[in-house]
Amino acid sequence: xxxxxxxxxxxxxxxxxKRTIIFMLAFPxxxxxxxxxxxxxxFDNQVKIDKMKVLYKETHNTSIAPYFEQFMKAAKKENIHxxxxxxxxxxxxxxxxxxxxxxxxxxxxxxxFYGSERxxxxxxxxxGMLTAFADKYNxxxxxxxxxxxxxxxxxxxxxxxxxxxxxxLNAKKAPGSMDYYAVAVTxxxxxxxxxxxxxxxxxxxxxxxxxxxxVAPITKAEIFIGKIIGSIVLNLxxxxxxxxxxxxxxxxxxxxxxxFVFIILLSEVFLAVSFGLGVSYMVKTGEAARTLIxxxxxxxxxxxxxxxxxxxxxxxxxxxxxxxxxxxxxTAITKNIYNNDFTASLQVIGLNLGIAIVFLSxxxxxxxxxxxx
Amino acid sequence: xxxxEINNLTKKFSxxxxxxxxxxxxxxxxxxxxxxxxxxxxxxTINMVAGLLRSNEGxxxxxxxxxxxxxxxxxxxxxxxxQDLAIYEDLTAFENVRFFAGLYGLRGAELKDRxxxxxxxxxxVDKQKSLPKNFSGGMKRRLNIACAIAHKPKLxxxxxxxVGIDPQSRNYILNSVRQLNEMGCTVIYTxxxxxxxxxxxxxxxxxDHGKIIAEGTKEQLKAIITxxxxxxxxxxxxxxxxxxxxxEINGVNTxxxxxxxxxxxxxxxxxxxxxxxxxxxxxxxxxxxxxxxxPNLETVFLTLTGxxxxx
Ligand SMILES: Nc1ncnc2c1ncn2[C@@H]1O[C@H](COP(=O)(O)OP(=O)(O)OP(=O)(O)O)[C@@H](O)[C@H]1O
Ligand SMILES: [Mg+2]
Numbered sequence: 052x053x054x055x056x057x058x059x060x061x062x063x064x065x066x067x068x069k070r071t072i073i074f075m076l077a078f079p080x081x082x083x084x085x086x087x088x089x090x091x092x093x094f095d096n097q098v099k100i101d102k103m104k105v106l107y108k109e110t111h112n113t114s115i116a117p118y119f120e121q122f123m124k125a126a127k128k129e130n131i132h133x134x135x136x137x138x139x140x141x142x143x144x145x146x147x148x149x150x151x152x153x154x155x156x157x158x159x160x161x162x163x164f165y166g167s168e169r170x171x172x173x174x175x176x177x178x179g180m181l182t183a184f185a186d187k188y189n190x191x192x193x194x195x196x197x198x199x200x201x202x203x204x205x206x207x208x209x210x211x212x213x214x215x216x217x218x219x220l221n222a223k224k225a226p227g228s229m230d231y232y233a234v235a236v237t238x239x240x241x242x243x244x245x246x247x248x249x250x251x252x253x254x255x256x257x258x259x260x261x262x263x264x265x266v267a268p269i270t271k272a273e274i275f276i277g278k279i280i281g282s283i284v285l286n287l288x289x290x291x292x293x294x295x296x297x298x299x300x301x302x303x304x305x306x307x308x309x310x311f312v313f314i315i316l317l318s319e320v321f322l323a324v325s326f327g328l329g330v331s332y333m334v335k336t337g338e339a340a341r342t343l344i345x346x347x348x349x350x351x352x353x354x355x356x357x358x359x360x361x362x363x364x365x366x367x368x369x370x371x372x373x374x375x376x377x378x379x380x381x382t383a384i385t386k387n388i389y390n391n392d393f394t395a396s397l398q399v400i401g402l403n404l405g406i407a408i409v410f411l412s413x414x415x416x417x418x419x420x421x422x423x424x
Numbered sequence: 425x426x427x428x429e430i431n432n433l434t435k436k437f438s439x440x441x442x443x444x445x446x447x448x449x450x451x452x453x454x455x456x457x458x459x460x461x462x463x464x465x466x467x468x469t470i471n472m473v474a475g476l477l478r479s480n481e482g483x484x485x486x487x488x489x490x491x492x493x494x495x496x497x498x499x500x501x502x503x504x505x506x507q508d509l510a511i512y513e514d515l516t517a518f519e520n521v522r523f524f525a526g527l528y529g530l531r532g533a534e535l536k537d538r539x540x541x542x543x544x545x546x547x548x549v550d551k552q553k554s555l556p557k558n559f560s561g562g563m564k565r566r567l568n569i570a571c572a573i574a575h576k577p578k579l580x581x582x583x584x585x586x587v588g589i590d591p592q593s594r595n596y597i598l599n600s601v602r603q604l605n606e607m608g609c610t611v612i613y614t615x616x617x618x619x620x621x622x623x624x625x626x627x628x629x630x631x632d633h634g635k636i637i638a639e640g641t642k643e644q645l646k647a648i649i650t651x652x653x654x655x656x657x658x659x660x661x662x663x664x665x666x667x668x669x670x671x672e673i674n675g676v677n678t679x680x681x682x683x684x685x686x687x688x689x690x691x692x693x694x695x696x697x698x699x700x701x702x703x704x705x706x707x708x709x710x711x712x713x714x715x716x717x718x719p720n721l722e723t724v725f726l727t728l729t730g731x732x733x734x735x
Contacts, residue, residue, distance in 0.1 A: 056526050060512075067514040259510040263571065266474045267527035268499040422477055 053269045054277040061281025065247070075247075075289040079240040080296055086236070087229035087301060090359065103131040103173045106142050106151040110158040119157055122184050131177065153177045161185065169363050172226075175390045226304065226385070231360060233303030234388075237293050238380035239357035241319040242348060244286040248327025249340045251278050252418065257337065275418055279324060286320040287313070306388030315387070315396050318403035319380050322410075329410030332417035351375040376403065425452045426488065427579050427610040428473065433482035435468050435634075442468040444634035445482070450612065450627075452578075455605050457625030458614035459721075461731050465634035466614045467507055470581050473612075474504045487578060500528060503577035505569050507584045507614075511556050517543060518552040521570050528575035542574035545603070547596060562593025569597065573604065580604060581612045586620060598624055618721050618733055628721075632729045646719045649727055650692060652677065654717035655700065657686040660710040673699050684712075 065071045105126075109116065123133040134151070136142050142154035143165050152173040156163040162185055166174025226234075252275075255261035264274055294312075297303040305312060327344060334340040352358060355377025364372055372378050383399040386392040428450040435443040443465045450456045458466045471477040473484055475495055484491045486498040511520050521539045530538055543549050546566035556564055565585060573580060582601065586594045601624055605611055615621050621628055622642055629639040638645055659665075665686065667679045675694025680687040690696060704711050725733050 053527060056523065060515075060523055063519070064512055064514045258512070259506060259508045260512060261510075262476060262504070262506045262508075263510045263524055264527070265476050266499060266502065266504050267524065268496045268529070269527050 053273040054280065057264075057274055057277025058281035058284065061251070061278055062285055065281070065285045071247070071285075074243070075240065075286070076292060079236050079293050083229070083232050083236045083293075083297055083301060083303075086358070087232040087303075090228050090232075103153075103177060104151045105131060105133045105153045105155060105177055106136050106140070106145055107133050107155040107157060108136045108138075108140070108142060109156075113157060113159045115157070115159075119184075126180065131180075155181060172389065175386070175392070179390050226389070229297070229301050230304045230388075233294075233297035233301060233305070234384050235355070235357045235360075235377070235381055237290060237297070237316070238319060238377045238384065239348075239352045239355065240293065241286065241290055241316050241380065242323045242351060242376055244282065244320050244323035245327035245330070245344050245348065246341065247286075248282055248324040249331040249337060249344060251282055251324070251328055251331070253331050253337045253340075271418060275415065279328070282324050283317070283320055286324070287317060290316050290320070304388060306384075308387055308391070308393075311387055311393060311396055312384055315380055315383050315400060318400040318407075319376060322376060322403040322407040325407035325409075325411040325414070328414040332414050351377050354378065356381060376406075379403070426450065427452050427454075427486070428612070429485040429488075430469070430473070431483050431485075433469065433472065433484065434480045435465075435472060435477060436480050442634050443472070443479075446634065446636055447482075448629065448636060448639075450579075450610060452610050453605070453608070454627055455601065455611045455613060455625045457621040457628040458612060458631060459618070459621055459628055459725065459733065460614070460631035461616075461729065461733055464631040466631055467583055468634075469631075470504070470583055470612065470614065474502055474581060475499060500575070501578045503572035503575065503580045505572045505580070505582040505585050507587070509564050509568050511564065511567055511571060513555065513557045516553050516555055517548050517559075517567050517570070520556065520567060521574050524571045525574035530575060538574045538576070542570040545573065545600060546570045560590070560593075562589040562596075565589050565593060565597065569600065573609075577609070579610050579612070583614050584616065585613075586615065586617065594620075616733055618725070622721050630725060630728055637728055638724070642721060645721060645724050649719040649724050652719075652723075653690055653692045654719070654723075655688045655690060655697070656715055656717055657688065657700070657704065657711060658713040659684050659686060659704065660712055662686070662709075664707050664709055666707075670700070670703060673703065676700075 109119070113119075126133065136145075136154075142151075142156070145151050146154045146165055146167050149167065149169055152167050152170045154165040162181060164178055164181055166178050168174075250257075252261075255264060291313075294305060294309075298305050327340075330344055331337070331340045334343060352375075354361070354372045355375035356372070357377055361368070361372060379399040379402060383396040386395045426449050428448070430446060430448040433443055433446045434441065446465075446469060458469075460466045468477065472479050473486075473491075475491060475498065486494070486501055489497055491498040512523070515523065518539060521542050522535060525535055525538055525542070540549070540552075543552050546569050548563065548566055548570060551559070551563065556567055559567065565587075569582070569585060572582075585601075586597055589597075598620060601611055601613060613621065613625060625642070627639070627641055628645060629636045630645070631637070638648060662681055662684055665681060667681060670676060670679045670686070670688065673696055675691045675696045676688055677691065678689045688700065701711070701714070722733065725731075
């Protein structure tokens with residue numbers, strides 16, 4: 052009950068603060084609108100999927116050869132072209148060099164798939180189709196990105212007779228600029244929950260209301276949990292509104308699994324709030340905590356592609372991009388929307404929770420030790 | 425019954441001793457005044473009683489129970505009016521009081537009644553739907569009090585509740601302290617204003633450097649000062665006055681003239697009243713009245729601490 056009271060209080064005082072509304076709603080929506088429409092031209096050219104090229108190698112006399120032949124024909128109508136590789140061709144290398152979007156080896160044992168990391172959308176569309184195909188023929192299939200030594204079994208996706216059609220319909224849904232920025236800005240603003248979190252408990256101290264909370268017959272744990280719940284709910288509410296606006300007003304595509312998208316966002320908000328809270332206890336002044344977090348958030352936003360999409364990054368750049376929680380969430384949500392792929396989501400949710408727990412522990416230990424509050 | 429009992433309480437901030445081996449007992453029904461200049465240790469003591477700070481040594485008992493083992497019991501029975509305003513500017517007056525009272529386990533209709541009662545008590549019923557942002561300093565102070573009393577604590581601790589407010593609000597607050605007391609609350613009241621403490625407190629402790637250096641009713645405190653007396657002579661005109669000459673009179677320490685009042689401070693044991701009157705008669709200065717002032721708390725404080733209450 053006390054937890055609920057405190058959570059409600061947190062919600063109330065945040066919602067009544069105009070800055071919260073501007074920062075958590077107006078700012079992201081305007082940003083989506085501006086970036087989404089200003090960059091739409093450049094964007095569409097980059098992402099537009101016209102012709103997809105797949106290199107394939109087939110061992111002789113496979114039992115599925117006739118079906119595969121059919122499959123390729125159907126695919127061609129959807130502008131996916133298959134090219135037979137000679138025996139000596141290094142398919143993976145060809146993909147790596149960006150001559151093809153994907154490379155498939157078909158044998159009696161099944162299929163091996165190598166998608167281009169560079170053209171990830173194309174390669175995942177192709178992967179989706181092949182998975183469906185393999186499913187239908189009960190093939191054991193294996194998938195690997197063109198990243199050596201990382202082979203993973205394909206999750207059985209939804210099968211359908213018209214797998215080719217369905218998948219290429221998805222292809223037409225490939226993200227336009229508004230779709231891209233809707234996701235990118237939303238995942239960015241979820242992380243910005245960290246700013247508010249630095250003031251979650253510190254704000255009570257500067258407002259001096261901490262005194263009253265501390266003299267009341269409630270436990271520190273109740274204060275702490277109530278505050279965190281209030282903050283998370285507030286962030287989720289604003290994300291919910293942002294997603295709704297982007298979806299209904301800007302017609303951004305959020306896919307068919309919104310529940311999953313929100314679970315990813317929830318884990319990201321939890322990460323953000325814990326991070327903000329943890330840092331607020333690690334740094335002396337509120338201003339310093341805020342500044343530090345702002346810098347980190349700016350970097351995370353930039354490298355997470357919230358301002359503009361970073362494509363075809365390699366090496367160091369790619370490494371840095373992969374450090375940004377915004378990249379994680381973006382990737383997971385994009386895979387969710389466009390390929391119905393949830394493995395990435397689970398990994399990201401796990402990662403977010405894990406890091407959140409570290410920062411939260413720091414905050415809890417400091418909070419418990421502190422005299423009074 | 426002892427509402428508060430403090431035994432050998434000490435609080436250090438690293439090397440600095442803010443409260444120094446303090447002992448104190450406050451009985452039910454008292455309005456207990458805490459007098460001390462800036463940094464004397466009043467707030468620090470209060471904060472330990474309220475459970476905001478941990479003591480280094482000593483024990484504190486609320487209604488006979490040690491707060492170290494009965495923290496919740498103690499907290500339920502204490503209401504604290506902090507020195508600095510502790511209210512949410514974005515919540516209405518009503519919401520503020522309701523939130524804090526709700527932390528004491530009050531619910532539903534009872535909660536609502538208590539909140540209204542508290543707001544009525546401080547005279548903010550009309551303003552209950554307004555945000556404190558738009559309140560005057562005095563109104564904020566009153567809300568600060570309402571937040572501390574809605575749960576009906578046995579002991580109310582007020583840490584300088586009248587700082588920086590208009591005389592009207594101050595009177596209001598002083599009256600409400602009396603009223604709370606009549607309703608059965610024991611009150612601890614700290615202030616920089618001697619008049620306030622003198623007016624409402626039944627017992628007073630003078631705190632200096634973390635120690636209680638004197639304690640008792642105001643009469644008892646004033647009785648400490650026995651070595652000087654103040655004689656105030658109200659005259660028709662001060663034209664022919666010569667302060668230096670008055671000062672020559674046996675026993676007189678200081679002479680101050682304020683408008684038509686001549687304030688003479690003299691050693692208590694010297695009987696020189698006749699000589700003083702003689703002076704005025706000789707100079708043909710008409711005396712309108714003459715009175716010997718009882719020592720006031722200000723003098724007591726000054727004598728004991730060597731400092732004024734306010735700098
Ligand atoms: N958290 C703290 N850390 C270090 N020193 C402190 C702390 N709190 C108080 N002090 C010091 O302890 C002494 C007593 O402070 P306290 O606030 O109890 O005084 P006070 O009697 O309430 O004074 P005032 O009339 O100014 O409110 C002061 O010298 C103050 O500087
Ligand atoms: Mg003080």
